[in-house]
Amino acid sequence: QQQVKQSPQSLIVQKGGISIINCAYENTAFDYFPWYQQFPGKGPALLIAIRPDVSEKKEGRFTISFNKSAKQFSLHIMDSQPGDSATYFCAASITGNQFYFGTGTSLTVIP
Amino acid sequence: KAGVTQTPRYLIKTRGQQVTLSCSPISGHRSVSWYQQTPGQGLQFLFEYFSETQRNKGNFPGRFSGRQFSNSRSEMNVSTLELGDSALYLCASSLRPAGRGNTIYFGEGSWLTVV
Numbered sequence: 001q002q003q004v005k006q007s008p009q010s011l012i013v014q015k016g017g018i019s020i021i022n023c024a025y026e027n028t029a030f031d032y033f034p035w036y037q038q039f040p041g042k043g044p045a046l047l048i049a050i051r052p053d054v055s056e057k058k059e060g061r062f063t064i065s066f067n068k069s070a071k072q073f074s075l076h077i078m079d080s081q082p083g084d085s086a087t088y089f090c091a092a093s094i095t096g097n098q099f100y101f102g103t104g105t106s107l108t109v110i111p
Numbered sequence: 112k113a114g115v116t117q118t119p120r121y122l123i124k125t126r127g128q129q130v131t132l133s134c135s136p137i138s139g140h141r142s143v144s145w146y147q148q149t150p151g152q153g154l155q156f157l158f159e160y161f162s163e164t165q166r167n168k169g170n171f172p173g174r175f176s177g178r179q180f181s182n183s184r185s186e187m188n189v190s191t192l193e194l195g196d197s198a199l200y201l202c203a204s205s206l207r208p209a210g211r212g213n214t215i216y217f218g219e220g221s222w223l224t225v226v
Contacts, residue, residue: 006153034214043115043201043217044154089154098144098167099215103153 003027004092006102013109019077021105023090026071030092030100035064035075038087038104047088048075080109113138115204115218123224129190132221136183136204142166143185144215145177148199157200160185161208192225199223 005024013019023033034049050057050064050073057064063076077084090102116135124130136143145157156169160179177187183204189196199222203215 036217041219043203043219045217046214049214098156098159098169100156101146101154103151 002103003100004090004102006090006105008105009103010106011108013080013107015080015082015109015111017080017109019075019080019084019107019109021075021088021090021107022072023074023092023102024070024072025092025100027092027094028071029094031095032093033064033066033073034091034093034099035062036089036091036101038089044089077107080107082109082111085109115202115216117200117202117218117221119221120219121222121224123226124192126192126194126225128192129188130192130223131186131188132200132202132223134185134187134202134204134218136185136202137216140204140206140216141183142205142208142215143179143183144203144205145185145187146201146203146217147171148201148220149197154201157187159208166208189223194225197223197225 035047036044037047038044048059048062061078066073087104087106089104091099093099118133142161144159146154148154159167163179174190179185199220201220203217205215
């Protein structure tokens with residue numbers, strides 16, 4: 001059973017456009033929601049994270065929007081660049097417990 | 112500061128064999144987690160070790176095992192390899208056990224191909 005459901009599986013965006021990746025969860029005990037970025041041949045790297053008591057967090061061109069009532073959170077990449085082309089994973093965890101990852105979104109930004 | 116180091120990076124094994132993968136966490140990190148990454152399933156949690164004790168275990172058969180040493184280095188072992196075990200095995204380390212606000216840092220992984 002997939003604890004965190006991620007969509008879309010793949011995404012193609014023009015340079016300068018907005019990339020949006022969505023995730024949904026069921027377990028209301030989750031208390032930490034990070035996003036990871038993975039380039040080919042590399043391990044995932046933490047991009048940005050949010051706690052459920054915050055509705056939005058922004059770091060540079062990356063923004064997490066969090067909707068606690070809908071049990072959904074999303075990653076927005078503003079002014080998308082070719083260098084953003086990578087696979088993005090959302091995740092969720094409960095303090096002291098394991099991380100559950102989404103199945104990933106392959107983002108391609110076309111110049 | 113050196114990152115998470117995993118060895119070997121690439122290996123090919125035959126069905127029925129066993130394999131041992133090694134992970135050296137970031138200096139000072141005492142928690143090590145292992146994940147299996149496949150195209151269809153994404154990242155699946157295998158187990159987590161903290162101070163040489165297994166804290167959590169994912170839903171994998173007993174063929175998958177691990178351990179952590181006193182210097183926080185960790186190994187995972189897969190016995191009686193099956194074709195479906197072909198995957199990228201990722202190790203992640205953190206200062207404290209996984210959870211809220213505690214970032215986990217991944218290594219580059221060990222690519223295992225079972226033929």
